[in-house]
Amino acid sequence: MTKKIRIEEIIVVEGKDDTKRVQQVVDADTIETNGSALSQETLTKIEHAEKIRGVIVFTDPDFSGEKIRKQITEVVPTAKHAFISRKKGEPKRQGNSLGVEHASDETILEALRNVSTPTTDVFQSEIExxxxxxxxxxxxxxxxxxxxxxxxxxxxxxxxxxxxxxxxxxxxxxxxxxxxxxxxxxxxxxxx
Structure with missing residues (x-):
């Protein structure tokens, strides 16, 4: 068995299934938001994790996932973000919700290799x-x-x-x- 890649940052996911899936692919610690209504306790935990090790926000490619990203970015603007496309997060069985837990090993690795960090620096975008x-x-x-x-x-x-x-x-x-x-x-x- 090949050794899993170790992720230094703490990965913020939505739930237990996401934690389980991510940890099948990489050696990482996670914080679970347990839904899109983040508690102050969870936000404080994420803020602390960012100061100590850094965080990577890795939420589902849906409305709830975006809502969580926005809430975290307001509190921790330096958090890194990993994304998967909706197509790569589709469940194998009908009736299951879209999410990280359905992504392939390669999709998860690719998302974690290509994290993006928004900045608060003044950036004058030329894209109109x-x-x-x-x-x-x-x-x-x-x-x-x-x-x-x-x-x-x-x-x-x-x-x-x-x-x-x-x-x-x-x-x-x-x-x-x-x-x-x-x-x-x-x-x-x-x-x-």
Missing amino acids: IEDLIYFGLIAGNNAKKRRESLGEKLNIGYTNGKQLKKRLKMFHIEKEAFKKAMKEILEDENNE
């Missing part, structure tokens, strides 16, 4: 709303699919159209990196 419209990320038949692909390519997770510009700025995505990712996405679409 017009760019998002031009690349069909806000309106149109393929907008949602393109935002999902962009979030995966840039390791910033999925966002709705309203939040995309803010997320690109938060993770300091340069216009050239944005354009390169969009070029690849459009090429992939043309090859389908």
Whole structure:
């Protein structure tokens, strides 16, 4: 058996199933939020963990997961974030909810290798709303699919159209990196 990769930071997940799944893949400690209504006690624990070892927020790619990310980012703006796409978090059995616990070993490893850290530094993004419209990320038949692909390519997770510009700025995505990712996405679409 190969030795598991050790993750120094404490990984913040939503529940026991996520902890179990992550620990099957890597050697890591976790903090479970136990739902999207984070208690002050849990937020304090996450804040302390960030000071001691750092934290990686690794929540489900859904509304609740995003809500948790926002709450943690308000208290711990330096927390790192790991993302999986909705597609890679789909359950094998119908009726189960979307989540980290359904991701493959490789998906979990890839997400933890490609963590992103939002910054509070002043960053003047050159990506304008017009760019998002031009690349069909806000309106149109393929907008949602393109935002999902962009979030995966840039390791910033999925966002709705309203939040995309803010997320690109938060993770300091340069216009050239944005354009390169969009070029690849459009090429992939043309090859389908």
